[in-house]
Amino acid sequence: xxxxEFINLAGALAVGVAGADTLKDLxxxxxxxxxxxxxxxxxxxxxxxxxxxxxxIKRKHYAVGYPINxxxxxxxxxxxxxxxxxxxxxxxxxxxxxxxxxxxxxxxxENEVIEYFAPLFGFKTGEAWGxxxxxxxxxxxxxxxxxxxxxxxxTKQLPIVYVSDQAHYSIKKLADLQNLELRxxxxxxxxxxxxxxxxxxIDPTKPALVVIAIGTTFKGAIDDHPAIAAALRRANPPxxxxxxxxxxxxxxxxxxxxxxxxxxxxxxxDAIAVSGHKFFGFDEPLGLFITTNxxxxxQNPFRVAYLxxxxxxxxxxxxxxGALKFWWQMTRNGEKEYAKQAAYILETAQYQKDxxxxxxxxxxxxxMSNTVFFKRPGDWIMKKxxxxxxxxxxxxxxxxxxxxxxxESRKTVDEFIADLKKDV
Ligand SMILES: Cc1ncc(COP(=O)(O)O)c(C=O)c1O
Numbered sequence: 001x002x003x004x005e006f007i008n009l010a011g012a013l014a015v016g017v018a019g020a021d022t023l024k025d026l027x028x029x030x031x032x033x034x035x036x037x038x039x040x041x042x043x044x045x046x047x048x049x050x051x052x053x054x055x056x057i058k059r060k061h062y063a064v065g066y067p068i069n070x071x072x073x074x075x076x077x078x079x080x081x082x083x084x085x086x087x088x089x090x091x092x093x094x095x096x097x098x099x100x101x102x103x104x105x106x107x108x109x110e111n112e113v114i115e116y117f118a119p120l121f122g123f124k125t126g127e128a129w130g131x132x133x134x135x136x137x138x139x140x141x142x143x144x145x146x147x148x149x150x151x152x153x154x155t156k157q158l159p160i161v162y163v164s165d166q167a168h169y170s171i172k173k174l175a176d177l178q179n180l181e182l183r184x185x186x187x188x189x190x191x192x193x194x195x196x197x198x199x200x201x202i203d204p205t206k207p208a209l210v211v212i213a214i215g216t217t218f219k220g221a222i223d224d225h226p227a228i229a230a231a232l233r234r235a236n237p238p239x240x241x242x243x244x245x246x247x248x249x250x251x252x253x254x255x256x257x258x259x260x261x262x263x264x265x266x267x268x269x270d271a272i273a274v275s276g277h278k279f280f281g282f283d284e285p286l287g288l289f290i291t292t293n294x295x296x297x298x299q300n301p302f303r304v305a306y307l308x309x310x311x312x313x314x315x316x317x318x319x320x321x322g323a324l325k326f327w328w329q330m331t332r333n334g335e336k337e338y339a340k341q342a343a344y345i346l347e348t349a350q351y352q353k354d355x356x357x358x359x360x361x362x363x364x365x366x367x368m369s370n371t372v373f374f375k376r377p378g379d380w381i382m383k384k385x386x387x388x389x390x391x392x393x394x395x396x397x398x399x400x401x402x403x404x405x406x407x408e409s410r411k412t413v414d415e416f417i418a419d420l421k422k423d424v
Pocket of ligand 1: 067135136137138140167168170213215216217245246247248275276285286287
């Protein structure tokens with residue numbers, strides 16, 4: 001069938017005349033038997049969709065094992081989105097948001113999100129470049145790629161990547177993706193990078209790309225940035241790029257008394273990656289990536305003729321809706337609301353740790369952390385409360401953790417503790 005015949009058949013299908021069945025035969029059946037691409041398939045199976053929605057909403061109460069804020073408040077955003085007519089428009093934030101572009105995008109709002117957060121991470125006015133990313137991993141990806149290019153521009157050498165064994169797996173994958181030498185540094189039992197092991201691992205002849213965990217995934221440990229910086233000064237490699245993986249903690253730490261930990265004026269770093277859907281709470285993965293103009297300017301511009309621009313991001317199409325959602329939330333919430341939420345999750349984590357201590361249940365909580373980790377309970381608790389497992393023989397062997405987010409109240413903690421009491 002050629003292009004013209006196909007178009008004629010599609011027209012026949014639209015008006016339901018002879019020949020339409022031939023086109024239907026060409027369509028692929030999906031796993032559920034529904035014609036893929038069949039625009040005339042009939043009404044949507046609303047019962048199925050509503051049952052799915054009901055089930056997911058029910059599970060929300062027990063979703064305490066992963067760092068996702070389930071206290072969303074997106075109704076007003078979506079109302080505006082529909083009422084304004086934007087729900088029927090395709091926007092795309094492709095390109096450098098700092099450059100004027102004729103495309104249908106929300107760059108202006110994206111820039112305001114970065115301008116709002118950059119000073120909270122200690123970037124001076126006019127010093128920062130950044131984007132709203134697809135996720136924390138997307139931020140790590142940009143951070144590592146930008147770091148490699150920055151160090152290469154400075155030294156004409158590829159760097160060695162240093163990260164602790166407790167760091168998120170995305171760092172290890174991203175080093176693999178760029179074919180970089182990766183030195184995984186052991187962590188102490190509470191999860192922080194062992195700085196003496198790090199110092200021994202530093203190659204003083206090669207540039208260093210160091211990823212500092214501001215909240216490890218499982219134990220919620222913050223690496224000792226001052227000690228890492230001191231070790232780097234002593235080893236003195238040809239150039240250093242430091243990046244903070246602050247996926248969850250980067251959301252609440254700036255609004256807490258511990259904010260200096262992510263303030264580059266207090267402890268220098270070159271880039272930071274934060275997840276948007278973790279502390280802030282969105283209905284889809286989002287994130288922030290912020291670096292300096294100095295790092296940004298050392299990137300290969302790769303001029304893209306069809307966009308009439310040099311595109312600095314790795315990803316081409318980027319969500320315009322995500323940037324709008326971030327802008328909406330930060331404008332509505334402001335620092336006071338974020339500070340209230342930061343205090344709430346830290347307080348609930350302490351409450352849970354105290355409850356576990358009261359029943360003499362082996363449990364740990366790092367400073368500045370909302371992640372309580374403890375001896376792994378029975379499978380039924382793991383399943384019911386959607387807990388994440390890990391293992392460390394230096395503690396008690398099998399472990400699980402709970403991440404106290406905004407949707408988990410003291411009452412929920414009490415409910416969890418009651419279950420645990422049935423289990424011991
Ligand atoms: C420390 C850390 N970094 C990065 C990530 C990845 O973030 P995302 O899920 O937004 O890609 C996570 C996710 O849990 C994390 O804990």
